[in-house]
Amino acid sequence: MATTTITKTEKLVGKRIRRREDPRLITGTATYVDDIKMPGMLYAAILRSPHAAAKIRSIDISKAKALKGVHAVFVGEDTKDAGAVPCAASLPGLRVPHHNVLAIDRVYLVGHPVAVVVATDRYIARDGAELIEVDYEVESAVADPEKALAPGAHAVHPQWPDNVAFNFHQEGGDVAKAFAEADVIVKQRIVSQRLIPNSMETRGVVADWRAADRTMNLYTSTQAPHLVRSLVAQILGLEENRFRVVAPEVGGGFGAKIQTYAEEILLAWISMKLQKPVKWIESRRENFTCTIHGRGHVDFYEIAAKRDGTILGIKLKLIQDLGAYFTILTPGIPTLSVLMMPGLYRTPNISADIVGAFTNCSPTDAYRGAGRPEATHGIERMVDMLAAELKMDPAEIRLKNFVRNEEFPFPTATGLVYDTGDYSAPLKKAMDMADYDKLRKEQAEARKQGRYMGIGLCAYGEICAFGPSPATPAGGWESATVKIEPSGQVTVLTGISPHGQGEETTFAQITGDELGVGIDDVLVLHGDTSMVPYGIGTFGSRSTAVGGTALYYALQDLKAKVKKFGAMLLESEDVTLAGGKCTDNKTGKSVGFKEIAAAAYRAMKLPPNTEPGLVATHFWEPSNFTFPFGAHLVVTEVNGETGDVAIKRYIAVDDCGNILNPLIVDGQVHGGVAQGIGQALWEQAVYDDNGQLVTGEFMDYTMPRAHMMPWIESAHTVTPTPVNPLGVKGVGEAGTIGASPAVVNSVVDALSTLGVKHLDMPLTPEKLWKLISAGRQA
Amino acid sequence: MTESITVNINGTTYSHDVEPRLLLIHYLREVVGLTGPHIGCETSLCGACTVELNGKAVKSCAVFAIQCDGAKILTIEGMAANGKLHKIQEAFWNEHGLQCGFCTPGMIMTTKQILDRNPNPTDQEIRHGLEGNLCRCTGYQHIVNAVKAAAKVAGA
């Protein structure tokens, strides 16, 4: 049993403190959605379309209904009143498909939910789903965004025969002039392939309707419980204050659990219909086809520069594969790519055009980095290509074009204001760690031996800490409530919804330091809308930078109140709060937290104009995003015989501002890098021409495994942001954003002796082997 | 149609009537109430469901409960003894070998198998040993560190 010391021995922020959430996770006693059991609970299984495009002629549910143990079967017609899956992103002229929770007369992607069977257990529910007979009239499909935009393509939605969901244009500066004045223009088509987020826990929902109270309890594996509550309550016409959403233990999200999904609406609806708690757990196969995908860009870049390497302007035509319908942010994601287009460079002139294309595929939405990895991949590839064209070293061209330290806050051509930076510092640090000049000599030697050794750099920037509310679709602030309990122990309620990021620890560190109490005296709670006043959630590297700041300010409010009570008890007007106690600066007498808390709740006497209790809530609205940055350096060698890529060294230098817990920050970087390397080398969602997902299981979708990953040498520079008082910028997405261009640049460098200038991901051995074979023959 | 099985799990003997098709993972989670082992896929490629069956690490999603009649099973819940964490659990905690925690029970059980057979594995042997366990959060580096740290603790 933890003892309540309410004393503070050392500063907590900045320490490698092992996580406070871990004991339940390493003992198998944490409660994920599928671990929840309720009396009388039923199980739902969803029958999904095996076709990417088809009309539903008829559905025969009679056999399923007759199966012993089946309570109900519902089809699209039944659920018409359940509303549509919501999208919060808006763009001028946007065409928004109505996506009912179950298909009504047509299906337009493999995995489209068609019917749901509710039974006493999951085995019977699955048996029931197998007994449903659907008569489909199968149509041709289109699964490639460029093909979808071609004349005569199959219309994903018949009312929009051109498959265009939106066109979006943004420009800054004078790009025509920049290109007219350029000495050199480099053009390249760059693909950021579709990826599948694949959190290890799939999605899952338990809905528990209590009719007598008109109360809904919805347990769901989500990154944004309050958003789910507001949206599903509204969609089903329920009272929001009687709609409770709980994100229990959540087994990873990576952006794919920000959305409000059909199943969350459907399960709530079923629970109301049947007056029973109902559970649905997504299978991995369903997760592959029915949870959002990421990326899905075809980008046409042009970069204009002077002979000396000065970048003058960038043009981008971006085709976004949207999939068949929209989830919460679908059409907004590529606009983030446009914002991030200039990277870390001073580039004053930009022009971008996005075409959003419907395809008969799963919707794309936020996947770790969400628009920014694509943009970083684009600019970092183009800068390398420009360097090659100008015969400059890739480090030199970057150092030449970086925004300079004295230029912050720096307004970009895309309308952002970069908060702060020292962009050359991580690049130089990475180069020092690698001994860059020596590496280049080794490379020259390797080339003499006929080996394909590559050195790849990436200098990445991010838009993080989402974000100012006017720039986000559903509010960008965050909330925190801090209570000092009558016992003196401290409880933090946060509006973020962590699922692996470790804020139960880092927020306890912040709280411990501010209040001067030990970490064991602080409990951080989250993920329950009936407990937390309101919150936005965990995504976009925002939790610590925005949620942590809300906590910081709540703590300031609370400290002021604690001091008032302390001063009252000490009968002093000059007190200091430190070390878990208030001390009279004149007499040196002090009064501890326990006594102060007891006095505040007992309220025999109150300080002037002060209410009883010790609770403070703060909703913090950021004035800007934060803009973390960093550099990766990757050494690769491509096997000339097989095309295999070996990563010989992986150096990741990140600047996320102040580091609250180095252990957690390194973990975030490692995991991010794994996903970035995954995109660069292995991962891809492959659809065939009929819209069948070919890589629809772990059998075919290559996830990074332990033996495939290199050792990551992680380091940091520290440039605190002025946007928040903690000086933290966010680190959840950094590794992913930096990794894919660094790896690809390295491999392109390795094969540059064969005349290779660009490679699209994933860099499969076969792709490289073909190039090497062709290059050797030439 | 059900048949009776008797299984010793984490030192306790259980008898239940089960359908032949009931998977061991569902038996453990739904019938016995041990929800530590998780389900992350249906193709036996993620390892989240790993438990020890008669002393060997197996994927409990690819075994029928009925095959385990008379068997001895150890799950993540049985790793800590007398209120003390197993050294592998401690090592995962100390080294930040987990983030979302979903793969962790499987990782820990596989680590036990690796160290049971090879008390001082190299990095490469550790990574090879973890081939059957997917983690999407950590990039595996801190997991490898955790396995090494556990190996260093005396009294395997």
Add this chain to the structure above:
Amino acid sequence: MIPQQFEYSAPKTLDEALGLLAEGARPLAGGMSLIPMMKLRLANPEHLVDLGRIKDLSYIREQGTVIHVGATTTHHDVESSPLLRGKCPLLAETASYIGDVQVRNMGTIGGSVAHADPSADYPAALQALEAKIILRGAKSERTVTAEDFFVDTFTTALEPGEIVREVIVPVDGDGTGTSYQKVLQPASGFAIVGVAVRLRKSGDKISMARIGVTGLSNRAFRAKEAEKALEGRTGTPAEIQAVAALVAKGVDANSDLHASADYRLHLATVYAARALAAALGRIA
């Protein structure tokens, strides 16, 4: 995730099992291929006969010049067997490449062989070892060579009601060198191409060459033209290259998302060369 209902039997004797199999039941060994297929409802047997409780079906025994490996011997038992590691290292090495730790703990040699996945590992080694496979039905037992056993993709010489009872591999004495080299399909760990090589030298000449190939085509096969070309040679690098090229010659190669036919053929050549070189290097 959930299989269809089925009837389950776990006989204690082989005869009892064979009786049930003769009535149309399907055998369950380690289940590492069958159970995932049942969960995806790609396999829906009505009656499963668990071979796991049959006494004396899991063993590794030396008898004269051969080693007998019982059908339900796990991959882990094979990879860790001192007997096999010493006297038939090719089989042990090949087993160590199968799946992962957990799969090797459950999966069995009989199950894997009977499943005849064209990208499974064992078949390459069994071809190179000229293994004999004992097939047992309710009424009779027969022996087939590995070469005759693997007929086509997921198709073997097994008749309805028969099971693989045992695999017989040779004791490889001094003067023999072996190697299994594999290109992993990165997602599943199956072989895109796997080449098993077994060489024996007499003096400085290669007196025997056996090359088994898996993953490349519809079934595992022996590259006999290459074997013949190597016998009588010393195994210079140039000879190895030339012989390796013969391994893929004329093969109607598989093509899928992970490797086209051309790339598979190329990999077969590269990995054959690696396996040949490694096997030569291991000749004591």
